[in-house]
Amino acid sequence: MLSYRPRPLPTRRAFLLAGAGAVVALGGATPARAAGDGACTAERPFGRYGSPAARLTEQxxxxxxxxxxxxxxxxxxxxxxxxxGYTLVIAPGTYRETVTVSVARSGMTWIGASEDPHDVVVVYDNASGTPKPGGGTYGTTGSATTTVQADGFTARWITxxxxxxxxxxxEITGTQAVAIKAMGDRSAFHHCRFxxxxxxxxxxxxxxxxxxRQYFRNCYVEGDVDFVFGRATAVFERCRFHTLDRTDLAGAPYGFVFAPSxxxxxxxxxxxxxxxxxxxxxxxxYKLARPWVPSSDTTSWPMLTVRDTHLGPGIDAVAxxxxxxxxxxxxxxxFREYLNTGPGAEITVPENRPQLTDQEAELATREVYLGDWTPWKAG
Known part of the structure; x- marks a missing residue:
């Protein structure tokens, strides 16, 4: 990962609201329910998801x-x-904290009570180079606001x-700053923002x-350098990836969307x-991707397939x-592509844009990638 010089940025509140509205247009967020239709209100902060006095389940x-x-x-x-098997129903609010879901807490579900991911924000501000209280720095993994180690984790309507x-x-050169590190098998995120x-x-x-295996549906992800990365088998369906502007660099590239390992x-x-x-x-x-082969595992063979996706003009179509x-x-x-559209998908130098064959595309589906796990049927 690269380190860059600082640049002026919006206030933290503006940052948390970045992309507001755009996800709704994509189906990436459901507006809060109207009063009387299960919406969160001052009197009913948990909307249609009950209350401590009338729980959905004992867990x-x-x-x-x-x-x-x-x-x-x-x-x-x-x-x-x-x-x-626990469910957390989370009322609207900004929760400034780091959170870790350990391996023992499998099958956990987080629900944003208002059914609008703008309303429930879990946020912190550690970076890889941030000094730790006991000495040293956090490193990339330690910078994560949320860390999910458990299998079977599901989140809906959370930022x-x-x-x-x-x-x-x-003064900090280690500028990697992770919003979430998802590590468990069968991790699903519906209508979430990152x-x-x-x-x-x-x-x-x-x-x-x-x-x-991980599944992301109707989600919004934004960033600049390698802002979707790691070694999971991950399916991103109906998601939006948004690259940010920068003023600290003299020219392209500003960054990279994907860095699989x-x-x-x-x-x-x-x-x-x-x-x-x-x-x-x-x-x-912006570049669409670059391969991450960690020094800790030089046998990595990064894999990314982008298909049936609109690539806007921010992507360098030539390279x-x-x-x-x-x-x-x-x-x-x-690295492969298939039937992409948009100015960032134009094939001007064919050797720079390897494509799937029709036969190969039949194996590049969520069903093949996720096997016997069908999270898309749950929302």
Whole structure:
């Protein structure tokens, strides 16, 4: 990952609201329900999801920042869920904290009570180079606002954010700042937002020899450098990836959307389907992807397939891929496209845009990637 010089950025509140409205147009967020139709109100902060007095199930915990639930912080509720199968119903609010869902807390579900991801924001501001209280720095993994180690995690209508800003910390060169690191198998995110700059969404696995399936539907992800990265088998369906503008760089590229680090033995990496890539940066200032081969696992064989997706003018159509590390050229990785549209998808130099054949495309589907797990049927 690269480190860049600082740049002026909007206020943190403006940052958290970035992309507001755009996701709704894509089906990426459901507006809050009208009063009388299960909406959150002052009297009913948990909307149609009950209340501590009338729980959905015995394993439902309610989170409210002003004390109207069981807990006032998300981490407190996660800690109280001392086993598998718990549901957290989270009232509207900004929860400034770091959260870890341990391996033992499998099958956990988080629900944003208003059914609008703009209303429930879990955010913190650690970066890789942020000093730790006990010495050293957090590193990329340690910078995550939310870390999910457990299998079977599901989130609906939640914003996961890291609002660490380069401009606030010119002394820090480790500028990776993760909003969420998802590591478990069968992790599903519906109508969620992921906000950050470098390394926003870390779609990974618990260990390099463990394959983890993840599913993202109707989600919004924004950032600048490698802002979707990791070694998970991840399907992104009907999602929007938005590249941010920058003023600290003299020219292109400003960054890279995807940086997969798929294990060499894993036949499936990232699949992006029926989605779109938009940008607020100048045209052609972003690369679609570059391969991440970590020094800890040089056997990685990064895999990314982007199909049936609209690529806006922010993507460099002539050379959409580039290298991250010497000795691992992108041409040797598993990068493919199929039936993409938009100015960023124009094929002007065919050797720079490897395409699936029709026969290969039959195996590049959510069903093939996710196998016997069908999270799209749950919303």
């Amino acid at each position: 439902t915990l309610y989170v409210h920042p002003d004390g109207q639930g069981d807990h006032t912080s998300v981490q407190a509720a996660v800690t109280a869920a001392n086993g598998g 996961f954010a890291n609002d660490w800003l380069r401009a606030d910390h010119p 906000l950050g700059h470098q390394d926003t969404l870390y779609a990974d696995s618990i260990a390099r020899d463990v394959f983890a 798929t294990a060499g033995a894993n036949p499936r990496g990232y699949l992006v389907t029926r989605s779109q890539v938009t940008s607020e940066a100048p045209d052609e200032y 959409p891929y580039t290298n991250m590390s010497s000795g691992f050229p992108w041409q040797n990785q598993r």
